[in-house]
Amino acid sequence: xxxxxxxxxxxxxxxxxxxDKASVMQGNRLILDRLTLRVNAGQHTAILGPNGSGKSTLVxxxxxxxxxxxxxxxxGQVRIFxxxxxxxxxxxxxxxxxxxxxxxxxxxxxxxxxFDAVISGFFAARGLGLDHRVTDGMRERAREALxxxxxxxxxxxxxxxxxxxxxxxxxxxxxxxxxPRALLLDEPCAGLDLASRRRFLESLRALARNGTTLLxxxxxxxxxxxxxDQVVLLRDGRVQHQGSKxxxxxDAALSETxxxxxHAQCRGEWYTAAVD
Numbered sequence: 085x086x087x088x089x090x091x092x093x094x095x096x097x098x099x100x101x102x103x104d105k106a107s108v109m110q111g112n113r114l115i116l117d118r119l120t121l122r123v124n125a126g127q128h129t130a131i132l133g134p135n136g137s138g139k140s141t142l143v144x145x146x147x148x149x150x151x152x153x154x155x156x157x158x159x160g161q162v163r164i165f166x167x168x169x170x171x172x173x174x175x176x177x178x179x180x181x182x183x184x185x186x187x188x189x190x191x192x193x194x195x196x197x198x199f200d201a202v203i204s205g206f207f208a209a210r211g212l213g214l215d216h217r218v219t220d221g222m223r224e225r226a227r228e229a230l231x232x233x234x235x236x237x238x239x240x241x242x243x244x245x246x247x248x249x250x251x252x253x254x255x256x257x258x259x260x261x262x263x264p265r266a267l268l269l270d271e272p273c274a275g276l277d278l279a280s281r282r283r284f285l286e287s288l289r290a291l292a293r294n295g296t297t298l299l300x301x302x303x304x305x306x307x308x309x310x311x312x313d314q315v316v317l318l319r320d321g322r323v324q325h326q327g328s329k330x331x332x333x334x335d336a337a338l339s340e341t342x343x344x345x346x347h348a349q350c351r352g353e354w355y356t357a358a359v360d
Contacts, residue, residue, distance in 0.1 A: 098166025100125050100179075100266050100297060105159040106152035108141050108321075115141045116152070117321040118159075123299065123314070125165075125265070128292055130300045130308045132332075133318030134342050139301050142318070143270045146299075147181050148172050165265075173208040180259025182252065183270035191243050191251050198246065198254045199239040202226040205258040222261070229257035233287055248275035249284055256287075266297035273307050285309060305333060310353035317341040329355065 101123040108116040116138050123129050133139050144150040145162055148170065152160040161168050165178055189210065190201055196211050203226045207216050230236045235253040243251060252272060259267060272288070273281045285307065292298050292311035300312065308315065308329070315332035317325040318341070325337045332338075333355045338346040345360035 098125065099123060099163070100127070100165060100299070101146065102161075102163040102166075103145075104161050104163075106145065106162055107160060108138075108145060108150055108152055110141070115321055116145070119322055121316060121323055121326070123316075126297050127314055128298045128300075128309070128312040129314040129316060130302060130312045131316045131318060132302060132305065132308070132341075133324075134303060137318040137341075138321040139303070139318055140270065141321075143181070143183060143268065143301055146179075146268055147183075148175070176205075176208060176259075176264070177262040178264050179266050179268060180256070180262065180264040181268045181270075182255045182259055182272065183268075184274055187248075187251055187255060190255060191246065196243045197239075198235075198241050198243055199226060199230070201243055201254055202229060202258045202261060205261045225261050226257070229260040230254070232260060232291075233257045247280075249280040252276075252284065253287065256291075260291075260296075264296065266299060267291065268299045268301070270301045271303075272300065273302070273304065281307070305338075305348065305355050305357040308333070308355055319343075333357070 099122055101121060103119055103121045105118040105120050106116055107114060107118055131139060131142065141150065145152065146164065152162060154160065164170065164175060190196060200212050203218055203222055204211050206222050227236065230239060233253040233256055235257055238246060238250055238254055246254065273284060276284060288298060289309050289311055292309060313328065315329055316323055317332055317337060324341045325332050333348050335347055338348055338357060346357050347360050348355055348357040
């Protein structure tokens with residue numbers, strides 16, 4: 085529930101993300117520089133850029149882990165599904181977030197069983213506590229979410245014992261128990277080998293085709309799914325280019341963004357790129 089009636093909006097009709105000239109400082113460094121970005125509901129989008137371009141900071145901004153600098157002109161607002169202010173647990177019901185930082189927390193040495201990790205998504209907790217009342221409906225939904233990611237066989241395993249790809253599937257299943265309208269995936273293929281990456285990407289394609297909007301943050305062009313129809317190129321904390329894959333995954337736009345000559349190719353449904 086929002087605490088400000090002035091920013092109420094219908095999440096079903098509002099843009100997924102609407103950022104208006106937001107700036108973020110870390111120490112004395114400007115990480116996001118008056119960044120403006122709009123992603124419409126239902127619009128699968130990839131956010132691509134080199135290291136240090138502001139991608140991770142943007143994820144934290146959307147996740148409500150960081151907030152933009154206040155501006156007297158009313159700019160700098162970050163609206164998610166039309167609202168600037170959210171109860172974070174309510175937002176997680178609409179926008180699931182999976183990132184390397186989340187995965188490190190769930191695969192630490194503190195024991196946590198995979199099925200419990202998925203169920204705990206209902207309570208916005210790392211695991212299940214004595215005060216958490218788990219219903220049969222929750223258990224059924226958790227099983228469905230794991231099967232949706234081809235991860236049903238991982239129930240009963242400790243999170244710390246899972247491979248990188250297995251743990252990532254469990255955490256996405258955890259986000260899916262709410263049937264969110266969108267998923268924000270930060271470097272979802274980091275640490276995966278070539279075969280595991282392709283299998284994982286095919287799972288994401290199935291989610292996209294079944295109606296879950298994907299917001300994919302990466303610095304690998306090869307991970308941009310065929311279902312993604314919009315690409316945002318970030319450089320130095322600003323949007324360098326935004327548009328269709330044909331326009332953004334082109335030599336000129338990529339070379340400008342990454343600061344060196346890059347040649348991109350479309351092979352079937354997928355794009356590849358190499359430094360000239």
